Amino acid sequence: MPEWIYPDFEPLPVRPLFLCVISNTDTGKIPGLSAAGTTPELTDYTPGADAELVETNRIITMPELPEAPGGSPTPAIVTKAALNLTGIPSMFVASGLRKKPAVPYVELGGAAGSDIRMSSALPDARTIYENAALLGRKLSSLSDCVFIGESIAGGTTTALAVLRALGYDCGVSSSFQSNPTALKEEVVAQALRRAGVKQGDLRKDPLKAIEEVGDPMMPAALGLIRGLKGCRAVLAGGTQMAAVLALAKALAIEGDISIATTKYIIEDRSAGFKEIVESTGRAYYYADPGLERSKIPPVQIYAQGYVKEGVGMGGASLLAGIHGISQDQLVEETDRVLMTVELPKK
């Protein structure tokens, strides 16, 4: 096992598959909350553009490369690099997605999530959950190890809201270097008030927590891991996926379930990634993509805590590592992906 992967991830998957759930939530459009898009309006297009980048190295339906306001490019470039180097197949799964990508993807249906301050997040969580479980069951007979990433702008805030509804006290990460913690807490407090829910009230009704203050990525990821029973399921993400683990525990979903993320999440002191995961009793893994060695400054600053996670970047890096790819190779390929990505003509 290379030293940039912690701890050993064994056994080596035989037919790994990398899924990535793509969703929209209007919670992500609250100004200052998400760095997944240069303007709140563009965040609707970010998940589809991430899918296009990973599938074809072209951005087709978004006018620009998804990037944070500070100029850091989408973590999809790291995921794409890892998948290029390993040849592991990817599949994007739309759940409550408003702007569809122009590449093949699996459609689970559902509407985009609403602004959780204003109304229930999503009324059709159960349908998405069942549809995703159906898909997971199919994939479990084709793959022995399925990674599940996410791309949903604003997802850490809905994750925080769900964690509070389930009774968790700790915080979540941010795509900003400086976590807008106070704003997130305020949004979550408003959402819980609107829903008439106090901390811990929905401990025994996790689907209700999603319906009220969650987002459409959550029932999709949960349904997938439920359907994948018998196969190894690895959630690939930071505190958003830790919240999914917490929901899975509340739903008593069984199976070989773990979580993989980046070193940047592990080092984020504003967030309780380890605390949440440990409380679920599931294993966690993380990879250090070594992006400080990138030749491109907006990529280098990932290592200073910008972006941190997304599009399953940590899990994909881990897959690269266990398949014998070096950190240097991953960084070099990440730079190459970013330099060669085809953008729409202006």
Next chain:
Amino acid sequence: MPEWIYPDFEPLPVRPLFLCVISNTDTGKIPGLSAAGTTPELTDYTPGADAELVETNRIITMPELPEAPGGSPTPAIVTKAALNLTGIPSMFVASGLRKKPAVPYVELGGAAGSDIRMSSALPDARTIYENAALLGRKLSSLSDCVFIGESIAGGTTTALAVLRALGYDCGVSSSFQSNPTALKEEVVAQALRRAGVKQGDLRKDPLKAIEEVGDPMMPAALGLIRGLKGCRAVLAGGTQMAAVLALAKALAIEGDISIATTKYIIEDRSAGFKEIVESTGRAYYYADPGLERSKIPPVQIYAQGYVKEGVGMGGASLLAGIHGISQDQLVEETDRVLMTVELPKK
């Protein structure tokens, strides 16, 4: 090998996958042309309803069970029975589909095909072809043997048009017992005149033949088999899929490609299934689902040449047979599926 499967299908697939391309074409709405729906308007909903039936045994988005004007139910019931009995995973693939199913499916994009008498069939055949090839490449690392069925009302007429454009002289099958051959030939003649194409003119430009007089199922099936190179690809259908084989030959697509259908197609004297397939040099297989033994008269009459094929019924039956399912079990399960399918409340 059971005696109702011809000839031996070997070796036994290890991780088979059953795909079904679902598409719409306005050519299917020409009165009298297709039996896939009780009225031309309803044919738009048939492919999605077939997906819903196979995935959940429920019809969700169509007001009734898809059936032929004579009352024969959709061949999806046989496919569903075969997949139930074998546990083989299915995945529906939308290409130019107007009415989307309420179950998980893969989206390839593209608009529904137009009435080939009036305008070019589909302008985006190349995009669908490339998207499908991308999907095929992914699936080739998960499965060793992929069956590809279709559900597209009106598809035999567009198949006939494409065959003529490629220079083939023979006929195609029909979902009606009495093939409306004269009407089909008239529609095809009008379409070729409109496109300024004479028989055989597009022998060397198969994608142009699809764009002018084909339908959106064709580039999807072709892209899939191209992407599946290195894996066994079996087209599951009658003369529509034979036309895809002819297109694949013209495109010089390589790989382990064959076709599987029902005995009802093989026995159809109005159509040149064998002739087309033999000219492509590819192997064909067929299964006799034995539906004359059904307890339900509208299913029994399949054996008299109603419906004949669709939703990969022949290929799915073959998969059941090679997995040790008897003809009696398949018929019994087909009846059970039909008797238990959940319909929308009126």
